[in-house]
Amino acid sequence: MQLDNKVAFITGAGSGIGKAAALALAKAGARVAALGRTPDELQKTVDAIKHAGGEAMVVQADVSKPADMERAAAEVVEAWDRIDIVFANAGINGVWAPIEELTPEEWQKTIDINLTGTFLTIKYTAPYLKRRGGAVIVTASVNGTRIFSNTGATAYSSTKAAQVAMSKMLALELAPQKVRVNVICPGAIETEIDDNTEQRDLDKVRIPAEFPEGSQPLTGGKPGTAAQVGDLVLFLASDAASHITGTEIWIDGAESLLR
Ligand code: NAD
Numbered sequence: 001m002q003l004d005n006k007v008a009f010i011t012g013a014g015s016g017i018g019k020a021a022a023l024a025l026a027k028a029g030a031r032v033a034a035l036g037r038t039p040d041e042l043q044k045t046v047d048a049i050k051h052a053g054g055e056a057m058v059v060q061a062d063v064s065k066p067a068d069m070e071r072a073a074a075e076v077v078e079a080w081d082r083i084d085i086v087f088a089n090a091g092i093n094g095v096w097a098p099i100e101e102l103t104p105e106e107w108q109k110t111i112d113i114n115l116t117g118t119f120l121t122i123k124y125t126a127p128y129l130k131r132r133g134g135a136v137i138v139t140a141s142v143n144g145t146r147i148f149s150n151t152g153a154t155a156y157s158s159t160k161a162a163q164v165a166m167s168k169m170l171a172l173e174l175a176p177q178k179v180r181v182n183v184i185c186p187g188a189i190e191t192e193i194d195d196n197t198e199q200r201d202l203d204k205v206r207i208p209a210e211f212p213e214g215s216q217p218l219t220g221g222k223p224g225t226a227a228q229v230g231d232l233v234l235f236l237a238s239d240a241a242s243h244i245t246g247t248e249i250w251i252d253g254a255e256s257l258l259r
Helices: 016-027 039-051 066-080 104-132 152-177 226-237
Strands: 007-011 033-038 056-060 085-088 134-139 179-186 250-252
Touching: 007 104, 016 033, 016 039, 016 085, 016 226, 033 039, 033 066, 039 056, 039 152, 039 226, 056 066, 056 085, 066 104, 085 104, 085 226, 104 134, 104 152, 104 179, 134 152, 134 226, 152 179, 152 250, 179 226
Parallel strands: 007 033, 007 085, 033 056, 085 134, 134 179, 179 250
Antiparallel strands: none
């Protein structure tokens, strides 16, 4: 699973799954463009890669802004002349609340970052990917495909389900140019995402039955790690996955089989 000479464009690379994937891909030889909004965090990812002998650059951009994303893709190609791998991963949990209390602004913010952000990430990198073929990996969630027990995550789950549909549609559209598009669906993974989540009044919509929330049979109930997801991204980005496209892969220690 070597990625020598490849350039990887990774959104949300300053923390969690994006950072883990950046480290994994860089270790396999890829040059990594670490994209996000917070330069300090991104710089830490870049420093870690450089410390390990790899090559990386910070790209400051907000995935929900078209002008940012168009400029970001051009900036990477100007520096390294190519983009081979795109990891559309940036995302937020946003506000989880009963539907009557979720404001249109809160709904829209989750759509803008998770869904429009994925669209813009792929839209502006696609012309470069098509030059030589490549790999796109999108981070959705089990929450948008199989697990709907996190009541109140209406906006989040809607974006995650739509990311799966978008990925499959683009897998077909981009197949003639040898661009593979796959979508990963993590279960609970230990990252900082929950620190940035607002959960409001969920007791009002909690489903009554007891259910083993977040349990992952493979790990005795513990969540997975970002590094485990990073390894999956490396596999999908590499030639070891050369005939895999349009696929959604759960990485959840069998969590979704419990529901
Ligand atoms: P995280 O909060 O550590 O990472 C998300 C990253 O996205 C952060 O670095 C954040 O700064 C960045 N980001 C947010 N909004 C952005 C914007 N507008 N522009 C650019 N960057 C932005 O959390 P994570 O768990 O690593 O999340 C990564 C992805 O994994 C998300 O799409 C999330 O929905 C998905 N996911 C996470 C879990 C989990 O349990 N952690 C489970 C399923 C899916």
